[in-house]
Amino acid sequence: xxxxxxxxxxxxxxxxxxxxxxxxxxxxxxxxxxxxxxxxxxxxxxxxxxxxxxxxxxxxxxxxxxxxxxxxxxxxxxxxxxxxxxxx
Numbered sequence: 001x002x003x004x005x006x007x008x009x010x011x012x013x014x015x016x017x018x019x020x021x022x023x024x025x026x027x028x029x030x031x032x033x034x035x036x037x038x039x040x041x042x043x044x045x046x047x048x049x050x051x052x053x054x055x056x057x058x059x060x061x062x063x064x065x066x067x068x069x070x071x072x073x074x075x076x077x078x079x080x081x082x083x084x085x086x087x088x
Contacts, residue, residue, distance in 0.1 A: 033086035040076045043069050 046065040050058070 037082055039080070040073065043073060045069060 046062045046069060047059075050062055054062075
């Protein structure tokens with residue numbers, strides 16, 4: 001009985017003498033981060049300032065200006081969306 005107790009004590013203490021194995025692993029965890037800090041401000045559209053009695057040349061000019069405004073605004077939105085899309 002005493003031999004068994006001594007052997008058990010030696011086996012238990014032998015585990016304390018060895019160094020633990022520390023292993024570092026890189027783990028990739030997806031973390032949600034917002035890709036946009038804010039949206040561009042919507043411009044004041046040129047046709048919003050037209051009066052009911054505006055002449056045809058004035059209306060045509062306003063629509064041409066607004067077309068350029070919308071193209072620029074859409075380009076800014078597309079650039080923001082492209083920045084949010086990743087190919088992973």
